[in-house]
Amino acid sequence: MKVAVLRIGHRLVRDDRTTTHVALVARAFGSQKLYMTDVDDSIMRTIDVVCKRWGGGAPEFEIEIIDQWKNLISNWKKDHGKVVHLTMYGVNIDNSIHELRKETKLLVVVGAEKVPREVYDLADYNIAIGNQPHSEIAALAILLDRIFKGRQFRKHFASAALRIIPTAKGKRVEEISKS
Amino acid sequence: MKVAVLRIGHRLVRDDRTTTHVALVARAFGSQKLYMTDVDDSIMRTIDVVCKRWGGGAPEFEIEIIDQWKNLISNWKKDHGKVVHLTMYGVNIDNSIHELRKETKLLVVVGAEKVPREVYDLADYNIAIGNQPHSEIAALAILLDRIFKGRQFRKHFASAALRIIPTAKGKRVEEISKS
Numbered sequence: 156m157k158v159a160v161l162r163i164g165h166r167l168v169r170d171d172r173t174t175t176h177v178a179l180v181a182r183a184f185g186s187q188k189l190y191m192t193d194v195d196d197s198i199m200r201t202i203d204v205v206c207k208r209w210g211g212g213a214p215e216f217e218i219e220i221i222d223q224w225k226n227l228i229s230n231w232k233k234d235h236g237k238v239v240h241l242t243m244y245g246v247n248i249d250n251s252i253h254e255l256r257k258e259t260k261l262l263v264v265v266g267a268e269k270v271p272r273e274v275y276d277l278a279d280y281n282i283a284i285g286n287q288p289h290s291e292i293a294a295l296a297i298l299l300d301r302i303f304k305g306r307q308f309r310k311h312f313a314s315a316a317l318r319i320i321p322t323a324k325g326k327r328v329e330e331i332s333k334s
Numbered sequence: 335m336k337v338a339v340l341r342i343g344h345r346l347v348r349d350d351r352t353t354t355h356v357a358l359v360a361r362a363f364g365s366q367k368l369y370m371t372d373v374d375d376s377i378m379r380t381i382d383v384v385c386k387r388w389g390g391g392a393p394e395f396e397i398e399i400i401d402q403w404k405n406l407i408s409n410w411k412k413d414h415g416k417v418v419h420l421t422m423y424g425v426n427i428d429n430s431i432h433e434l435r436k437e438t439k440l441l442v443v444v445g446a447e448k449v450p451r452e453v454y455d456l457a458d459y460n461i462a463i464g465n466q467p468h469s470e471i472a473a474l475a476i477l478l479d480r481i482f483k484g485r486q487f488r489k490h491f492a493s494a495a496l497r498i499i500p501t502a503k504g505k506r507v508e509e510i511s512k513s
Contacts, residue, residue: 293475
């Protein structure tokens with residue numbers, strides 16, 4: 156399944172760290188793209204460094220800066236993709252996950268500050284990861300985990316320079332030769 | 335199972351938003367306590383407002399400011415609790431979750447900046463939510479979700495003023511009478 160993430164409502168500086176987390180989760184949990192409307196160089200740089208070191212850069216994962224999120228959503232839908240909006244007001248993930256897994260192309264919308272009402276109307280699915288306030292980072296992680304059933308943690312990231320050898324104590328990292 | 339979260343390495347201002355997300359996830363995903371070493375009033379206030387509005391305040395969930403995280407960890411262990419450190423260098427969650435579910439008292443350590451080597455040694459479990467860099471917020475969410483098997487999303491939060499009626503479009507919120 157092709158999954159992209161759209162970050163809306165990013166407030167420069169205030170949301171830089173949380174949007175960086177959104178980007179890192181999008182990459183690590185198997186989505187292929189993060190769309191953002193605001194250019195934030197620090198986020199781009201962080202993701203660039205992570206992809207060079209740990210692999211999985213473009214075309215596996217990339218960030219694309221867009222002008223208008225509304226255009227992206229309507230083009231996505233024209234192209235037979237479905238739009239999932241994560242919101243604490245939505246339908247419980249358990250009631251939608253079977254349907255979602257049947258889709259082939261999903262755009263997951265995560266907001267920072269208050270999300271415009273239109274997003275609720277444009278979305279094919281308004282989904283709650285629990286109906287309590289928490290974090291769009293956590294919500295994105297749980298959604299992708301439910302979609303990929305934990306397989307995302309065994310994903311191979313191409314062109315990595317380093318690889319972790321999982322260990323019970325300390326840190327073990329292996330350099331990957333480029334031969 | 336009793337689960338508490340320990341946030342270490344919080345840098346004032348820079349990490350305020352991410353630590354707020356950690357606190358919100360801790361509460362929403364069924365842990366009972368967040369321990370922090372740095373006092374940050376904005377985080378306390380946010381959690382206070384959330385608990386007043388959506389329920390689940392003390393003793394169900396509370397934040398406790400501590401002096402020394404090392405003392406907390408050693409007291410926790412003396413009291414027969416186990417310590418889980420979330421780190422990308424650890425053992426895959428899939429290999430530890432069955433053991434973890436048998437524990438009765440867990441302290442989950444999540445770092446902001448680089449975590450001191452001692453934490454790796456003091457922890458009973460160093461667990462990776464995938465071996466890729468992402469987010470301690472996402473890692474905490476996935477760990478708690480694996481421990482509670484999704485039941486945390488059906489948790490009742492006591493003394494709430496408001497309750498969400500899950501809905502496919504828009505927002506439906508019900509006031510809860512205090513009679």
